[in-house]
Amino acid sequence: MARMGRPTVEVVLTDEERETLLRWPRRATSSQALALRCRTVLACADGGSNTALVAELGIHPVTVAKRRKRFAADRLQGLSDEPRPGPPRTVGDEKMEEVVVRTLETTPRNATHWSTRDMAAASGLSQSTVSRIWRTFGLKPHLVDTFKLSRDPQFIEKVRDVVGLYLDPPERAIVLCVGEKSQIQALDRSAPVLPMMPGRPERRTHDYLRGGVTTLFAALNAATGEVISSLHRGHRAVEFKKFLAKLGKEVPDHLDVHLTCDNYAAHRTPAIQKWLPAHPRFHMHFTPTSSSWLNQVERWFALLTDKQIRRGVHRNVQALEKDIRAWIADWNDNPRPFVWTKTADEIFERLTGYLNRIKDSGH
Missing domain, CATH: 1.10.10 (Arc Repressor Mutant, subunit A)
Structure with missing residues (x-):
């Protein structure tokens, strides 16, 4: 009895075409659709029937027949997407450029x-x-970003110093990113917070009651992400000196301690300058002025603010400090270091790009 239906288009590959069809699906830039078309054509060339390919590749029989026909007619070029139907462009390149x-x-x-x-x-x-x-x-006229250029005359030297600590830390030493988050306010809302509900976000009153302030001193281990912290009601040189003494107790004696700090006045007072020579394993490295982004502890402070402080409700300082200590303890149970990747030269190259876009930058 004669076989009914349309004849199956035979697919015969050259060695070069087979090599190409095997290579394309392995490319990182190839789409899943192109990879499936390549596998379909290869299976057809290996003698697979349309029915067998439907079960093997999970595609419709009409699709298999279409791929056979297109490849037989256009070869490898037939695997690309055909132009999609639709009206022609009404806005020309000149109008778009305008x-x-x-x-x-x-x-x-x-x-x-x-x-x-x-x-x-x-x-x-x-x-x-x-x-x-x-x-x-990618034009968004409604958005604006902010930046600030450092005017520190030792900007280049300080950037190389701090970045060098991150990328190539000294042996038998620990690198700690030190900073203070001062004036953390204990804020209580004037009415209870309304919890989130389906279709409605959490709601709170715009006004609040002040319950006092505290200051968090923190030292982020650049290698491990662990944080040594201390809470004080002030942020003077006296409190900073106490925090340094705490670091001296918690860091093993056989390790030198390299501290990256900002240019806060309490870090340079005579009391601190007198304390440092008496503890020779401590070495201070200062970031350039207006360059707090170089100090990794500032990124950690941003996480603390976002996850605990900004939306927290605290009636007094004691409740605020309790929540901060609990958050830090939870962080240290699973610390995550920030991986620094930019070299000093890459930072300077990026900065040059900003300066070239600013008229009369003077640099």
């Missing part, structure tokens, strides 16, 4: 930055078209 240039180099007459409505009115395009152009080129 919108991008106007967004980057001008501002509207009555505002400090463009909105999609203002740009649509100025360019004659629709608001949705302007929005698509901005998304394509």
